[in-house]
């Protein structure tokens with residue numbers, strides 16, 4: 001028994017009835033398990049041919065729990081018990097949910113905010129091991145974080161080479177660097193598994209295992225689930241969830257994810273990347289909307305284009321199959337749920353007619369950032385300055401003279417039937433965490449789904465959907481001067497603050513090129529956050 005459960009109601013149940021029989025007839029489950037690359041059309045076959053290794057992850061990762069446990073013991077004997085993970089997207093989201101669910105501490109550094117980076121650098125360096133994770137070995141945020149740690153450790157008299165563990169693909173620049181620098185350990189990951197499918201490879205298991213999570217158990221859970229998920233059977237939960245995700249008609253493309261009794265902690269952020277980067281392309285896809293709880297507007301009164309997915313506990317009563325709206329409930333162990341969602345997203349990709357294994361629109365923002373880093377960081381004149389807030393943006397917000405007017409102008413662009421608002425905050429996701437509360441305010445204010453992402457983290461998640469998915473979004477970007485001093489990056493001509501601003505400007509430029517309405521608010525003093533929050537909440541009682 002895998003303990004996996006998927007139940008669907010309303011339109012989701014109808015999608016299951018409509019699609020699962022043909023998925024079974026086409027032997028989709030067993031063909032995914034056999035790693036047949038032709039399930040997503042001829043154009044996707046080459047990529048799929050090197051991206052399906054996750055289906056036998058339990059055997060591919062079999063040596064990892066032992067290797068990680070030995071390294072953890074060695075480090076503990078040296079008094080090293082604080083684990084920091086530097087990595088973005090698929091290289092950090094899985095360890096975050098694994099350790100949060102296991103209740104073991106892991107410092108996840110997946111940002112470039114100078115204050116956030118500095119904090120990670122100043123707490124307990126003498127007992128810290130840093131896991132530097134990047135599949136490509138070329139991600140600028142991760143390399144910058146590594147440089148910062150090496151410099152800070154060296155300055156503190158700690159032998160940095162003994163404290164850096166690298167996880168990367170064989171042959172990547174990071175693999176070479178780990179050898180050249182003599183870093184403590186190099187874990188070469190499985191190249192046949194893509195970043196967002198890599199939860200149960202070295203990317204998820206090394207940092208989580210070093211932090212003390214039971215990674216062998218995760219693999220056992222996944223192995224058990226993958227057997228069930230390989231069956232050409234109408235009861236296969238992977239086919240059911242895949243059909244519910246990709247097969248509603250018309251497509252309910254706002255996927256509202258809510259923890260509702262699940263023992264898993266933070267699963268939504270991991271699933272968000274898997275779903276958004278896998279499906280958001282060619283003008284279609286599913287927008288994950290991760291909400292705080294069942295009282296959130298998108299759950300309490302779902303819009304007609306929403307599919308609500310409740311992550312429930314194992315003893316939850318199954319929902320009945322009829323009714324209006326659309327809901328799905330899933331439950332099961334963490335390793336099982338990871339395998340379930342990976343399978344379901346691959347199945348949904350087939351139904352949506354896209355290649356779930358590429359991310360064609362991510363590179364454009366990276367390229368725009370590189371150009372800005374090589375030139376001047378901010379070239380766009382402010383349209384208006386209101387106190388400590390500089391206002392920039394596309395033509396839709398050009399007439400605004402005040403912060404409130406600019407916000408109103410942007411919100412007026414949210415389409416009442418299919419639209420969504422994405423808030424993208426390039427701030428310190430720990431110190432400025434309160435800002436996340438505006439998500440609910442804006443959802444109530446607009447009556448539409450609202451996403452909230454911390455930059456640059458979201459660029460490796462919903463960023464693909466923003467550019468490649470349907471043109472139904474409007475975008476609110478928040479940047480700020482650093483709360484304290486900016487932080488140089490050793491050996492680089494730019495600072496963490498400069499990198500953060502360049503990533504924001506680069507992404508905004510690409511969104512504008514795609515014809516998306518964008519409002520950019522830059523706080524010249526971070527104390528203006530309170531005012532910003534009030535303006536977004538519509539604290540003066542204005543609603544649309």
Ligand SMILES: O=P(O)(O)OC[C@H]1O[C@](O)(CO)[C@@H](O)[C@@H]1O
Pocket residue numbers: 088089090091133134135136137138139142195196277359362459460461
């Ligand atoms: O592991 P890497 O190569 O540093 O990439 C991090 C993330 O960046 C992306 O490649 C693109 O955003 C993701 O797919 C990936 O998980």
